[in-house]
Amino acid sequence: EAGVTQSPTHLIKTRGQQATLRCSPISGHTSVYWYQQALGLGLQFLLWYDEGEERNRGNFPPRFSGRQFPNYSSELNVNALELEDSALYLCASSLVAIDTQYFGPGTRLTVL
Amino acid sequence: GESVGLHLPTLSVQEGDNSIINCAYSNSASDYFIWYKQESGKGPQFIIDIRSNMDKRQGQRVTVLLNKTVKHLSLQIAATQPGDSAVYFCAEKVGQGAQKLVFGQGTRLTINP
Numbered sequence: 001e002a003g004v005t006q007s008p009t010h011l012i013k014t015r016g017q018q019a020t021l022r023c024s025p026i027s028g029h030t031s032v033y034w035y036q037q038a039l040g041l042g043l044q045f046l047l048w049y050d051e052g053e054e055r056n057r058g059n060f061p062p063r064f065s066g067r068q069f070p071n072y073s074s075e076l077n078v079n080a081l082e083l084e085d086s087a088l089y090l091c092a093s094s095l096v097a098i099d100t101q102y103f104g105p106g107t108r109l110t111v112l
Numbered sequence: 113g114e115s116v117g118l119h120l121p122t123l124s125v126q127e128g129d130n131s132i133i134n135c136a137y138s139n140s141a142s143d144y145f146i147w148y149k150q151e152s153g154k155g156p157q158f159i160i161d162i163r164s165n166m167d168k169r170q171g172q173r174v175t176v177l178l179n180k181t182v183k184h185l186s187l188q189i190a191a192t193q194p195g196d197s198a199v200y201f202c203a204e205k206v207g208q209g210a211q212k213l214v215f216g217q218g219t220r221l222t223i224n225p
Contacts, residue, residue, distance in 0.1 A: 103155035103158075
């Protein structure tokens with residue numbers, strides 16, 4: 001069974017640009033979660049999508065947004081990039097109403 | 113506020129010894145806890161979980177202990193192997209239906225040959 005996949009693996013942008021990160025959940029999973037992991041730090045919850053709807057949001061500014069598509073894949077968009085947005089962005093998925101989240105390999109975003 | 117913390121940021125053990133990684137949590141209403149292992153350059157990998165109605169759960173070479181009285185969680189790894197070297201995170205599910213995991217800062221486990 002394929003796990004959570006994310007693309008691209010690495011992304012380099014400059015300040016002020018926009019970044020789009022993609023995630024495909026495990027087959028059959030309807031919930032998708034996004035986390036930010038800055039270097040040397042733990043994971044910070046960003047967003048939770050289920051059945052195409054945003055269900056919960058972490059303490060991040062509105063320039064962090066996303067969506068979930070009918071096939072349950074998801075996109076994370078970060079507008080007006082700032083240097084401190086440089087981090088590993090992790091996507092996880094779970095079955096609806098099941099707590100265990102399974103993570104993808106992440107997208108390393110570097111903002112120059 | 114919500115916080116999940118770890119007592120030690122680094123832990124070194126000899127290959128073959130047992131490891132114990134500790135974690136403290138602050139939300140007494142949390143009912144679900146997970147341990148993840150993250151190797152360099154990879155995403156967190158699920159190891160084992162436990163619900164608040166249990167105080168112990170065992171997997172293959174791993175045991176999680178939950179002490180709700182003192183809000184403490186631990187991960188025990190038996191007969192550590194070089195492949196166990198990684199950063200270990202505990203995570204706590206907060207909020208009914210919120211599906212939000214709060215992660216600790218992580219403990220780096222190094223296995224010495």
